[in-house]
Amino acid sequence: xxxxxxxxxxxxxxxxxxxxxxxxxxxxxxxxxxxxxxxxxxxxxxxxxxxxxxxxxxxxxxxxxxxxxxxxxxxxxxxxxxxxxxxxxxxxxxxxxxxxxxxxxxxxxxxxxxxxxxxxxxxxxxxxxxxxxxxxxxxxxxxxxxxxxxxxxxxxxxxxxxxxxxxxxxxxxxxxxxxxxxxxxxxxxxxxxxxxxxxxxxxxxxxxxxxxxxxxxxxxxxxxxxxxxxxxxxxxxxxxxxxxxxxxxxxxxxxxxxxxxxxxxxxxxxxxxxxxxxxxxxxxxxxxxxxxxxxxxxxxxxxxxxxxxxxxxxxxxxxxxxxxxxxxxxxxxxxxxxxxxxxxxxxxxxxxxxxxxxxxxxxxxxxxxxxxxxxxxxxxxxx
Amino acid sequence: xxxxxxxxxxxxxxxxxxxxxxxxxxxxxxxxxxxxxxxxxxxxxxxxxxxxxxxxxxxxxxxxxxxxxxxxxxxxxxxxxxxxxxxxxxxxxxxxxxxxxxxxxxxxxxxxxxxxxxxxxxxxxxxxxxxxxxxxxxxxxxxxxxxxxxxxxxxxxxxxxxxxxxxxxxxxxxxxxxxxxxxxxxxxxxxxxxxxxxxxxxxxxxxxxxxxxxxxxxxxxxxxxxxxxxxxxxxxxxxxxxxxxxxxxxxxxxxxxxxxxxxxxxxxxxxxxxxxxxxxxxxxxxxxxxxxxxxxxxxxxxxxxxxxxxxxxxxxxxxxxxxxxxxxxxxxxxxxxx
Numbered sequence: 001x002x003x004x005x006x007x008x009x010x011x012x013x014x015x016x017x018x019x020x021x022x023x024x025x026x027x028x029x030x031x032x033x034x035x036x037x038x039x040x041x042x043x044x045x046x047x048x049x050x051x052x053x054x055x056x057x058x059x060x061x062x063x064x065x066x067x068x069x070x071x072x073x074x075x076x077x078x079x080x081x082x083x084x085x086x087x088x089x090x091x092x093x094x095x096x097x098x099x100x101x102x103x104x105x106x107x108x109x110x111x112x113x114x115x116x117x118x119x120x121x122x123x124x125x126x127x128x129x130x131x132x133x134x135x136x137x138x139x140x141x142x143x144x145x146x147x148x149x150x151x152x153x154x155x156x157x158x159x160x161x162x163x164x165x166x167x168x169x170x171x172x173x174x175x176x177x178x179x180x181x182x183x184x185x186x187x188x189x190x191x192x193x194x195x196x197x198x199x200x201x202x203x204x205x206x207x208x209x210x211x212x213x214x215x216x217x218x219x220x221x222x223x224x225x226x227x228x229x230x231x232x233x234x235x236x237x238x239x240x241x242x243x244x245x246x247x248x249x250x251x252x253x254x255x256x257x258x259x260x261x262x263x264x265x266x267x268x269x270x271x272x273x274x275x276x277x278x279x280x281x282x283x284x285x286x287x288x289x290x291x292x293x294x295x296x297x298x299x300x301x302x303x304x305x306x307x308x309x310x311x312x313x314x315x316x317x318x319x320x321x322x323x324x325x326x327x328x329x330x331x332x333x334x335x336x337x338x339x340x341x342x343x344x345x346x347x348x349x350x351x352x353x354x355x356x357x358x359x360x361x362x363x364x365x366x367x368x369x370x371x372x373x374x375x376x377x378x379x380x381x382x383x
Numbered sequence: 384x385x386x387x388x389x390x391x392x393x394x395x396x397x398x399x400x401x402x403x404x405x406x407x408x409x410x411x412x413x414x415x416x417x418x419x420x421x422x423x424x425x426x427x428x429x430x431x432x433x434x435x436x437x438x439x440x441x442x443x444x445x446x447x448x449x450x451x452x453x454x455x456x457x458x459x460x461x462x463x464x465x466x467x468x469x470x471x472x473x474x475x476x477x478x479x480x481x482x483x484x485x486x487x488x489x490x491x492x493x494x495x496x497x498x499x500x501x502x503x504x505x506x507x508x509x510x511x512x513x514x515x516x517x518x519x520x521x522x523x524x525x526x527x528x529x530x531x532x533x534x535x536x537x538x539x540x541x542x543x544x545x546x547x548x549x550x551x552x553x554x555x556x557x558x559x560x561x562x563x564x565x566x567x568x569x570x571x572x573x574x575x576x577x578x579x580x581x582x583x584x585x586x587x588x589x590x591x592x593x594x595x596x597x598x599x600x601x602x603x604x605x606x607x608x609x610x611x612x613x614x615x616x617x618x619x620x621x622x623x624x625x626x627x628x629x630x631x632x633x634x635x636x637x638x639x640x641x642x643x644x645x646x647x648x649x650x651x652x653x654x655x656x657x658x659x660x661x662x663x664x665x666x667x668x669x670x671x672x673x674x675x676x677x678x679x680x681x682x683x684x685x686x687x688x689x690x691x692x693x694x695x696x697x698x699x700x701x702x703x704x705x706x707x708x709x710x711x712x713x714x715x716x717x718x719x720x721x
Contacts, residue, residue: 130496
């Protein structure tokens with residue numbers, strides 16, 4: 001369980017890590033795995049640099065956003081600190097035509113979909129309920145109701161089936177849907193219903209569960225008496241547990257799951273064992289519910305440090321890291337500037353897009369407010 | 384697949400009219416699909432989808448797992464993928480497991496995405512009492528959805544409207560809750576089953592109430608199963624020399640206030656009838672709005688006739704719960720006595 005033992009080490013919910021797929025040790029050493037190594041063996045220094053850059057940029061963005069919230073520039077922020085490998089590794093496995101339904105801290109996945117991360121600030125600054133066009137990146141809006149979107153992903157996958165975009169063997173046509181969610185979500189009815197619908201329909205959907213150990217203040221063992229990936233198996237869905245702080249392993253298992261989905265093999269459940277190093281959102285205080293020893297233990301498993309160690313091991317020059325540091329500084333400045341420039345929308349925004357077609361009730365409310373506000377303008381003019 | 388019927392009218396039940404409407408919509412648009420429990424070979428517990436799976440296949444008429452949230456949630460995903468799912472919830476009292484998906488997801492996705500994502504999902508719900516059913520099989524939860532911005536809530540009262548309105552609901556770019564008055568499933572009437580695309584009219588056809596019977600003394604507003612009750616009351620009142628104007632609302636969201644107000648300006652009196660509890664119900668909203676708009680035309684307070692603030696009672700006493708002929712006439716007498 002997650003209370004650290006004398007060595008400060010922990011075991012994930014439901015049992016030991018024996019079945020955890022890992023391709024890169026916390027010390028930055030590549031390890032062989034019979035089934036998965038082949039999927040990442042070809043990644044050369046340049047490819048590893050690219051993954052590293054993704055994770056560093058995402059972390060920088062996340063750190064800036066957390067800081068902007070502390071400065072009062074954002075109403076709330078859900079940090080993804082510590083989950084960069086699970087998100088970037090899996091996200092980089094996605095094809096252009098795959099469609100992602102994220103939860104609300106999927107910053108790393110958004111980055112891999114080409115979403116301008118600054119657009120995620122609009123939601124948390126209170127200027128928009130979304131912030132980006134889902135169709136432009138095949139990256140749906142965030143879903144804040146826990147687990148609700150796993151059904152949307154499953155339904156979307158059923159649409160893919162009906163479009164005939166599965167199992168054709170044509171890589172430009174076959175595609176999949178993916179739902180990202182957390183450990184707490186697996187306790188929700190919707191996630192269980194999604195697994196049922198996905199299984200009985202052989203839907204081309206991947207359930208990517210980031211077990212970051214904590215649902216706000218509740219540890220994973222308060223959500224489940226079995227390892228989370230066993231839940232998928234109970235529905236007849238092939239399920240794997242992967243080291244979510246290992247970008248290579250996260251990438252490899254996602255490649256396999258997407259291949260299964262696109263080829264007509266049906267859904268997969270992935271449990272990525274990771275850790276949310278920050279708060280659930282900037283509203284809670286992790287010191288009230290978890291120990292420093294536990295946080296320290298996970299800090300030693302940091303996903304970015306791990307890839308850093310591999311790059312150094314493979315002789316990466318200091319120049320790469322220095323240049324990247326300069327890039328993140330520039331990025332940070334852009335984020336701050338962008339955030340502060342997001343102004344309140346006009347009041348009329350309230351009435352836009354409530355319905356896709358004319359609705360007399362909305363029109364009446366809009367007209368009433370306009371007339372009411374006009375009254376003040378007239379008063380001021382005559383004063 | 385059957386061919387389009389050429390003869391213009393047929394005498395059919397309200398249930399059959401919905402079945403034919405679904406068939407037309409499926410013929411018109413290959414993206415229209417049906418989802419629900421027991422809607423395939425069985426044709427639904429009320430047989431509303433009878434024969435459709437046989438003609439359109441199990442990919443378009445889907446027998447789903449027994450999971451209402453799953454039905455609506457996957458329908459949302461299918462809609463995002465470009466389909467037009469029509470979900471059947473087996474009974475009114477079973478819609479609550481799907482309440483979250485309907486109110487927090489379906490109702491808001493267009494708004495949240497500022498119009499980028501369309502979710503034209505229709506949810507069909509047999510509702511209302513009067514058929515002697517057991518608990519959870521006779522409820523009227525329409526206002527819970529009408530209170531949620533982003534949803535349209537409509538209910539036909541006649542076979543002709545049922546045939547047209549289900550097609551309008553499916554053609555609408557907005558999510559629609561389509562409440563079917565189950566006590567009227569077996570009512571028969573002439574229906575023009577050759578209605579064309581232009582008669583369907585998409586979402587814009589969903590805003591307008593219908594004057595079911597013109598009259599001069601009291602306006603009676605009703606919707607769904609209560610329209611027939613109001614019409615019977617009007618026939619009975621006529622024998623006493625009282626002329627009731629009966630308005631069939633058709634839509635509980637949005638409500639066609641202009642049609643009601645125009646009528647009340649002529650009659651000066653209004654009675655609202657529905658099966659759902661009157662407390663915080665559609666009748667209260669109508670009474671408030673009409674009082675605002677027609678204050679100087681009203682000769683009497685607006686009265687409501689509806690369900691009590693109790694769960695739907697056991698079937699042996701449901702006749703006393705439902706707004707029946709006598710209670711409508713009592714309300715009419717009361718507003719006329721002012």
